[in-house]
Amino acid sequence: MTGTPSEASAPASSANLGPGFDCLALALEIRCRVRAWRSERWKVRHDGRHRPPPESADAVLAGAQAAVGSEHPLRLEVDNHVPIGSGLGSSAAAYAAGAAAALRSVGRPVDAHRIFRLVTALEGHADNAAAAVFGGLALVDPGGRVRKLTMSDAYGLMVLVPAFRLFTSESRSVVPERFELPAVVNSLSRMAALVAGLTSGEAGILRSALGDELHETSRNRLRPSVGKLIGEALNAGAVYAAWSGSGPSVLVLTRSSETGRVVEALSSSLGDQVEIACPSIASRGIV
Missing domain, CATH: 3.30.230.10 (Ribosomal Protein S5; domain 2)
Incomplete structure (x- = not known):
């Protein structure tokens, strides 16, 4: 070489x-x-x-x-x-x-x-x-x-990474192929609220996007511990939390002024079973 x-x-x-x-x-x-x-x-x-x-x-x-x-x-x-x-x-x-x-x-x-x-x-x-x-x-x-x-700078972010792995093939296998109309309407409404909240910095709008019936509901049954992590993050003061991709990590968004406090609260409640990472947003992809 x-x-x-x-x-x-x-x-x-x-x-x-x-x-x-x-x-x-x-x-x-x-x-x-x-x-x-x-x-x-x-x-x-x-x-x-x-x-x-x-x-x-x-x-x-x-x-x-x-x-x-x-x-x-x-x-x-x-x-x-x-x-x-x-x-x-x-x-x-x-x-x-x-x-x-x-x-x-x-x-x-x-x-x-x-x-x-x-x-x-x-x-x-x-x-x-x-x-x-x-x-x-x-x-x-x-x-x-x-x-x-363009994502608002009003938010801080963290990722909760459990010690166990969950590969995409397993996580996708439980997602249904068909949905009832009310679930689709709810998903459309949440998606609109998600994009509006992320780009405007309005935490109230972002929080209204919480939850998902297309993939998170079935995945929560597969790995209930991930849904519990989302609940822990919200109880600690996060504005928003969701499955990160196919899991088991959880993406957490806070008001930027409260990130440190939420990290401290989660560190106390989760102990060493879950890694808490606080990366910045990568504004560039391939470099």
Whole structure:
């Protein structure tokens, strides 16, 4: 392995945010970083705490090979800080960072729109892909285009990360394919309130978006402890809390002036069973 590596990183993300199922995600400044060198054969080394399980496919490798083709072997080194199997978009970040590092290594341009399409195809849904590639608060419109929304700075955020894993395949398997009309109407109303509250900074509107009948209700039955975490956060003074992606992590929003107090209250009530992270919003996706 010689020469200067090409590098790229992509952020974690919290998808859905309650009623924004499969179309809304928020990028978090927790990153998967990849370095790539030209090589005679494909090699991957993972450093750090968050590594893919031995039995699972390697998302960084998959992203790199999808971007440049398996006929251009690379040596990849991964420094991933995104918890895996925690509902924080680890696979989207890995696909995106792997693809961007690979493209730079072979001298090709890093086209964000192309990488977004690539990550969406690998993921099977576009919300985490949008946040990982473009950063910020990302909405995927009905035509599949990404619209970046401006989130109010009135909120502080934290993520509650339980020690156990819950993989997307299991979490998605319990989501119904059909819904009664009242549940759909409620979801539409909550989605409107969610976007209005996030962008305006009006906590009262945001709080009215709490709850979800499309995916959170069924997932709460699968993992009741996640619903209890949401309740703990609200009881501690949070404005809003929701499943982060497919879980089991919980995204928590507070008034910015009250974040420290809510963190202290949750630290006291949750003990060491749940990690409390307070990342900033990642305004940039791939870098």
